[in-house]
Amino acid sequence: MHTHHDGPDRDHRRPEGVSDDTVKALGALSKALETTERARGHLYGFHQLTGTADLQLDEAVALLRRAGHDEWAEQVSTEILGRNVIPGHWTFQIVEAYDRTYYEAFKRLERAAVDELAEGRDHLHEAEMKEARRTAGHPDHTARPETGETRG
Numbered sequence: 038m039h040t041h042h043d044g045p046d047r048d049h050r051r052p053e054g055v056s057d058d059t060v061k062a063l064g065a066l067s068k069a070l071e072t073t074e075r076a077r078g079h080l081y082g083f084h085q086l087t088g089t090a091d092l093q094l095d096e097a098v099a100l101l102r103r104a105g106h107d108e109w110a111e112q113v114s115t116e117i118l119g120r121n122v123i124p125g126h127w128t129f130q131i132v133e134a135y136d137r138t139y140y141e142a143f144k145r146l147e148r149a150a151v152d153e154l155a156e157g158r159d160h161l162h163e164a165e166m167k168e169a170r171r172t173a174g175h176p177d178h179t180a181r182p183e184t185g186e187t188r189g
Contacts, residue, residue, distance in 0.1 A: 050158070059154055070147045077140055084128035094118045 094113060101110035122128055151157055 055155055063151055063155055066147050066150055070143055073140065073143055077135070080132055080135055084132050087122060087128045091118065 094117060098110045098114050098118065101107075101113065123131070126134075
């Protein structure tokens with residue numbers, strides 16, 4: 038048993054009896070969730086950009102009126118301003134449905150798998166990769182942030 042503080046902390050050390058295949062499987066599941074996190078960010082970006090565009094239409098309508106194009110101002114105001122982006126939905130409703138239907142279920146399942154199969158220890162695959170790629174004795178290759186350990 039090691040008594041020094043080199044190597045991954047307990048939260049990132051593989052529990053006894055957890056196989057390579059299990060670590061790889063949980064790593065793949067985690068990677069898929071991370072990709073979903075990025076997709077969700079894009080969805081929020083879509084939501085915010087669409088809302089910004091809708092507010093910008095107020096200026097377009099005002100400028101069309103000022104330029105004497107009341108018919109066009111009215112058409113933009115009644116046809117596009119506040120319009121549903123898909124039938125019955127503004128973007129906030131799409132975001133809410135995505136979160137409720139897909140994202141939250143995915144997060145719960147991934148957490149339950151890590152809890153049951155790896156004693157709740159996250160990022161085991163990455164921690165083991167870090168350990169394999171560290172340069173012993175290099176000050177910027179320490180195992181953990183709280184230690185100044187540079188031993189290999």
